Amino acid sequence: MNDYKIFCMCLHNHHLQNLKKLGYTPVGLGKNNFSNEWVRDNTKTNISHKNKYYGEYTFYYWFWKNILNEIKDGTWIGFSGYRYHWSQKSELKSEEISGLIDKDNFENYILKKIPNKWKNYDVILGEKIPVNNWKFSKILKHAKKKFLLNPSYFIKKNQNIKLHFDVFHGDGYLDKAITTLDPKERKDFTDYINKNYSFNRENLFFCKSNKLLKKYFNSIFNWLEACESFFGFDLEGYAKTRIYAFLAERYLSYWFNKYSKPLEWPIFFFDTNKDKIQLK
Secondary structure: OOOEEEEEEEOOHHHHHHHHHHOOEEEEOOOOOOOOOOEEOOOOOOOHHHHHHHOOHHHHHHHHHHOHHHOOOOOEEEEEEOOEEEEOOOOOOHHHHHHHOOOOOHHHHEOOOOOHHHOOOOEEEEOEEEOOOOOHHHHHHHHHHHHHHOHHHHOHHHOOHHHHHHHHHOOOHHHHHHOOOOHHHHHHHHHHHHHOOEEEOOOOEEEOOHHHHHHHHHHHHHHHHHHHHHHOOOOOOHHHHOHHHHHHHHHHHHHHHHHOOOEEEOEEEOOOOOOOOOOO
8 A cells, every 4th residue: 555644733732642653743733832743834935824714724835835745646645633533444424433432442443544445546535514404493593594585595405515605604705705716617616516515524635646736735725815805814703714714625625526536534523632542
């Protein structure tokens, strides 16, 4: 199986020993103190000052600009975080795995090597999140006015990615952002958000093609920079402050499904900040 490198993005130094035992490369984001064993997104060529708004994409930018060219093509390059983890098994759905995890069995589920099932793929994306499963309580809390003004939204086939984004991250924000997108992507991405009812989760992925990675990073960062002219950085509330990361999450799903044939793989939730674990 191919060589691999897994970069795990964290906000606190206490994860270091566990990451070393897993064979992951520890990545420190944000302004907290980290030992010199961590890769940091605030060195060399970087946009670390945007981390509050871009999330993991400040590291993706650092990775693209500073070390991607040093990694042998064909190496599996993967990204994970301290709350979202790649499963070593594909038999269970992401939510099913998350429901089974505790600090005692965490190590039995987290990915430690590249599965044989990946050998015919260049890209691995997180299992899709459905957005057309609105509960009545969620509609009342977040979207009552929008649904009442357009009752067709009560029909599942009209509950697309665009509706979900409008409700949770700003009505019309996605449409506005798309106007700044490269014209060759604009129509296809518009079709994607209007015709699809799920997207690949968590802004995490694996890829073993350096050429593909460079094309993706060039496309996404050109778009996010263009979006800054609309949204800027005077943003309040999690859903608005992280607008660039949420835009990127939908675009990642669109772009890799358009330009590659990805395999979907479970990603489970387990907050290793709250539930501190010590791997053996």
